[in-house]
Amino acid sequence: MKRLCDHCHLEYEEEALFSEEIEGQKRYFCCKGCQGVYHLLRSSGLENFYEKVGDRKLAPPKENFLESSRFDSEAFGRKYVKEEEGMRRISLILEGIHCAACVWLNEKVLYQREGVIEVSINYTNNKASILWDPQRIKLSEIIDSIRSIGYDAYPYDPRLQEERANSERREYYTRMVVGIFCTMNIMWIAVAQYAGYFSGMDATVRHILNFASFVLCTPALFYSGWIFYRGAYFGLKHGFVTMDLLVASGATLAYLYSIYAALSGIGETYFESVTMIITFVLIGKFLEVKGKKSAVDALDSLNSQIPEAVIVVRGEERISLAPEEVEIGEVVEILPGERLALDGMLLSSKALMDESALSGESLPIQKSMGEMLLSGAINLQYAVQYRVSKSLNDSLLSSIIRLVEDSLGKKPQIEKRANELSRRFSTTILSLALLTFALWYGAIEAGFERSLVVAISVIVIACPCALALATPIASLVGLTESIKKKLLFKEARFLETMAKANLLLVDKTGTLTLGRPQVVREQQWGEMDRSLWLSLVQKSTHPVSVGVASYLKMQGITGIREFLEFEQIDSKGLRGVLEEGEILGGSLEFLREHGVALGGYEPSERTLFAVAFQGALRGVLELEDPLKPHAKESLEGIRAQGIEVVMLTGDHFAIAAKVAQTLEISEFHAAMNPLEKADFVEKMRQRGRVVVMAGDGINDALALSKSDIAVAMGQGTDVAIAVSDVVVLDDSLLALQEAFSLSHRTYRFIKQNIALSLTYNALTIPLAAMGYVIPLVAAASMSFSSLLVVGNSLRIKKG
Structure with a gap:
């Protein structure tokens, strides 16, 4: 004889279980773990958990958990735990969550523990956010509480979500492919059936075609359509009707009736419907699932910016440690080309840092002993040492990544028009179909078969294919067109959001400008072989030197001389020695330090590269970071669409003012750090503005993530592109203008499609309810409405 375990509800032979009499009733358990959890729930007053879980089977409690004390280690805390006003918060993934009852049980148990302040468990992804008082309870004790009721917990890490997102996308893709294959083949059979309906068909041939349709329809319904059955089940379980229920019920009734018609030879089959x-509705679902993968990729890309190891100097030893293991006050050595993982104070005499990803400045920055080094910057020359002043969790790069992760999780989801209507629409149609069946069967006394056919006609003709396709098909056409325009929208919904935007915030360096200094003016004094200038700057990779070298080559200067001596003085200039004498190139201050008389030359706001030979000033080149082609026309085109343009930059006021004046930008903000940019975005959104932010560096990443739509220029940093919603592949401002135009056009057609589908339903549902439309015509009519929506969406291409 077999019995169920009174906790996990798994079935065993009675002799394999052990029993215990509790309050006069014999209880059976498969293991000590289940017995322990049962007693724990009873002693905690949580025995109604078994009423909530019903007959669902649970996993017996694990016995071989990892040691929970590791959750209290300092290294673990630095990596996963956040401080909040004396409290601590952690995000965990709970293993073993099967249903809403499991969520209820975990929350109840944790809230009973003294020191647990807040518990929030997301059933869709099993992610738990827990806030606790470390003075009253340890994290390991919280983990033990979770494990005591048969579940397990491990820290949430965005990298671990990659596998889950990929798995979900593969599942949808496989189901969609099966559905498309079945639909394409069954439509060939349907053509023959439609022809036979009007011209006659031999019964044997008809039975063969019906059987072939049944074979193709069955996997499409129960394998591809399983997603809708699952969605309908969970919707009903939580007390509401979804479009999944309408799709599942309409398809199932049509399928069952078609089997009856095929076996009895009475009526027509609707397997193709x-x-x-x-298949059509599943394609729309697949487009949504693809968006989840983009968010996972963005978080993974951001986290990959933090180096996995740093070199810590302890006396004469150099030890490689994970950044979270480094203590404040320790000395870290950073080699040329490496990115800093931790903030700290420079101990070496000097360092040349590339902070373009943080500040947006295209030029490397010279750091002197005692100055602060920021995580995220790249060391360009020499091995340098610095003293760590902040932990990994508090350093700038980690702070930006953490805030971006939070912003991505809280980014508002724009509800499509079709989804806003679907719940009410689905409930109404199901109610109308039942009412129609009741009237025809009871009042009109038309018989069960006729009443069922009319009810199915109502459901099939109203099945929201056109409504479901209204947004995804128009979005798909819009996305296809965007690729042709060198634009990449990471999710279809961003087209709609961008169409509603009324404020564009733009970074300067790399967004409005090229991000590469170029010579715009040259002055010369005396005669000098300009190939010596080229020989000097060719020895350096500094952006100014690269800009000067490019300019000289465009002037047709050739010939490279070898120097007897060469020296590069960081952030100052270059020095070379030839047989003819010494040549210097760099800032005016650098030349002055070497005794070169500058005469009456007036300094400029531009970046300067002065050249001296044999102790005399020979020339000065003025460089600027030029505006991108068509920058002014593009911004004018964006403003013409009713969008205000504001510039945010980390550059100095004078440079920002000149760019703003040239581009006729009335409002701009200069010398802003990443947090100030993000705060500005947040303030604009609080005022009800729909904000689009365009940028290209880590300094823009936080502001990008805070905006409604984040646009990354194609030549920007990987981080900016990772957190963006839209990428301008060709780095052109004309493409940015086209992104707004295409979004407005696509959104206009989405609204037209919704209007068309609702108008179609308003006209055809009454006809079906009155019995004027048989399921065959209903299916054809439903297909026609879908084709009408598709055809209208294709008009997006015409502009």
């Missing part, structure tokens, strides 16, 4: 219903 079933496959079309499932």
Whole structure:
């Protein structure tokens, strides 16, 4: 004889279980773990958990958990735990969550523990956010509480979500491919059936075609359509009707009736309608799932910016440690080309840092002993040492990544028009179909078969294919067109959000400008072989030197001389020695330090590269970071669409003012750090503005993530592109203008499609309810409405 375990509800032979009498009733358990959890729930007053879980089977409690004390280690805390006003917060993934009852149980148990302040468990991804008082309870004790009721917990890490997102996308893709295959083949059979309906068909041939349709329809309904059955089940379980229920019920009724019609030879089969219903709506679902993968990729890309190891100097030893293991006050050595993981104070005499990803400045910055080094910067020359002043969790790069992660999680989801209507629409149609069946069967006394056919006609003709396709098909056409325009929208919904935007915030360096200094003016004094200038700057990779070298080559200067001596003085200039004498190139201050008389030359706001030979000033080149082609026309085109343009930059006021004046930008903000940019975005959104932010560096990443739509220029940093919603592949401002135009056009057609589908339903549902439309015509009509929506969406291409 077999019995169920009174905790996990798994079935065993009675002799394999052990029993215990509790309050006069014999209880059976499969293991000590289940017995312990049962007693724990009873002693905690949580025995109604078994009423909530019903007959669902649970996993017996694990016995071989990892040691929970590791959750209290300092290294673990630095990596996963956040401080909040004396409290601590952690995000955990709970293993073993099967249903809403499991969520209820975990929350109840944790809230009973003294020191647990807040518990929030997301059933969709099993992610738990827990806030606790470390003075009253340890994290390991919280983990033990979770494990005591048969579940397990491990720290949430965005990298671990990659596998889950990929798995979900593969599942949808496989189901969609099966549905498309079945639909394409069954439609060939349907053509023959439609022809036979009007011209006659031999019974044997008809039975063969019906059987072939049944074979193709069955996997489409129960494999591809399983997603809709699952969604309908969970919707009903939580007390509401979804479009999934309408799709599943309409397709199932049509499928069952078609089997009856095929076996009895009475009426027509509608297997092709079933496959079309499932496949068309599933394509829309797949487009949504692709968006989840983009968010996971963005977080993974951001986290990959933090180096996995740093070199810590302890006396004469150099030890490689994970950044979270480094203590404040320790000395870290950073080699040329490496990115800093931790903030700290420079101990070496000097360092040349590339902070372009943080500040947006295109030029490297010279750091002197005692100055602060920021995580995220790249060391360009020499091995340098610095003293760590902040832990990994508090350093700038980690702070930006953490805030971006939070912003991505809280980014508002724009509800499509079709989804806003679907719940009410689905409930209404199901109610109308039941009412129609009741009237025809009871009042009109038309018989069960006739009443069922009319009810199915109502459901099939109203099945929201056109409504479901209204947004994804128009979005798909818009996305296809965007690729042709060198634009990449990471999710279809961003087209709609961008169409509603009324404020564009733009970074300067790399967004409005090229991000590469170029010579705009040259002055010369006396005669000098300009190939010596080229020989000097060719020895350096500094952006100014690269800009000067490019300019000289464009002037047709050739010939490279070898120097007897060469020296590069960081952030100052270059020095070379030839047989003819010494040549210097760099800032005016650098030349002055070497005794070169500058005469009456007036300094400029531009970046200067002065050249001296044999102790005399020979020339000065003035460089600027030029505006991108068509920058002014593009911004004018964006403003013409009713969008205000504001510039945010980390550059100095004078440079920002000149760019703003040239581009006719009335409002700009200069010398802003990443947090100030993000705060500005947040303030604009609080005022009700729909904000688009365009940028290209880590300094823009936080502001990008805070905006409604984040646009990354194609030549920007990987971090900016990772957190963006839209990428301008060709780095052009004309493409940015086209992104707004295309979004407005696509959104206009989305609204037209929704209007078309609702108008179609308003006209055809009454006809079906009155019995004027048989399921065959209903299916054809439903297909026609879908084709109408598709055809209208294709008009997006015409502009």
